[in-house]
Amino acid sequence: MKNSTPGHQAHHHFDDAERAAVYRNILARRDVRGQFLPDPVADDVLARILTAAHFAPSVGFMQPWSFVVIRNQHVKQRVHDAFTVANAEAVQMFEGKQREVYSGLRLQGILEAPVNLCITCDRDRAGPVVIGRTHIKAMDIYSTVCAVQNLWLAARAEGLGVGWVSIFRQSAIREILSLPERIIPIAYLCVGHVSHFLDQPELQTAGWRQRLPLDELVHFDGWGGDRPDGVVLRDALRRAQEDASRGIPPT
Template identity: 55%
Template sequence: MLPPDNDGSHPDMRSAAPFSDAERAAVYRAIETRRDVRDEFLPQPVSDETLRRLLAAAHCAPSVGLMQPSRFIVLRNPEQRKTIHDIFVRRNAEAAAMFEGERAERYRSLKLEGILKAPLNVCVVCDRGRDGEAVLGRTHQRDTDVYSTACAVQNFWLAARAEGIGVGWVSIFDPADLVEPLGLPEHVAPVAYLCVGYVDRLFTRPELEARRWAERAPLEDHVFEGRWGARRSD
């Protein structure tokens, strides 16, 4: 017989009361002050105990059908990270060539990774090896495993912010570039390559905004009512 459900009597259920003002403020502070760190890393090592807390937070992320597809590859070896950095340098040159004029010059001036400077690198990958199985919540949207892995990345990032640890997401790779260096089997897809380490300062707004590459749009421009493009006042 299935345990009682949806009536508040399940032994695993608890109160859903809101957080205290201080607790709520701490959550929003982590969200609002999280930054993509590229060049502010300190040499201070991240302890195994602290790393485990970050990984545990990531492992608690929402997971469609409780499929738990996220895996975490921790890279400490300098030679291995040098290999990854060489790949980045090649791909970054390709990316720079896609911009023209002043935009290209500005692109080349940006520091876009901390692969060698950060004490740790963590590659978050998605084990997609359940393609032949019916998974609750994934029956009609096959990419929910990747979405679930992205949630794990966000959890890791917010927990790191609370610990005073910076995280930088390096996305200037072709995912296939990481297969050989990380020994990834065919059913495992790289989702996020993260540079991880303590920082003593952060930009007060996104670095690309501070460096005038782009601007954060007003929230109102991204919220619709009932259908695409409709505003509440329409």
């Protein structure tokens, strides 16, 4: 029988300050590229953020992730070279003003960040048949991305910046890091102390894209569906997004 006493219920809730801190962390998280400092990341701090990643949810409790910690400058240089090749290809995929803006963006901090991390997915770790992956085979990849997000938020709580670098061929990263064929590199992250965090996402400030209105992305009871009482939630969504855009946690 469930314990329904007030004390039992309170145990499962954060107090107002704790709740605000969680939301503040989410709103303050940024993709860091050009603000890394050379200060080393202490092993106990690195252990904490890796532990946060390891406690991410995973479908079927697969825990498909592994973590390659990269501190060697020669390895970083090889990864940077792979980025440079892919970035030169990428710039040609845009046209006009977009190509001009893209060319001026700083999209990585591979050499500057004291720690690089490659988070990988082992698709065979839990065997051929996995609870929850029987019909959607990509659930192991999605689970690994949850580990990335856990690490990112834990790093922000530690005052560390994280930048996700995705502009290179997976085959190049697999070769540089000697990954087995079955292992998929999911996220290559630059991690370190930073001089500052940006107030807004860099791509938003650069005019590349703006944050979409959340109230326009919510549907009721099916795609495109609405409800008479939906206007109340949409108003609440607009107010919440306005506050969040100013970095104001919910109260």
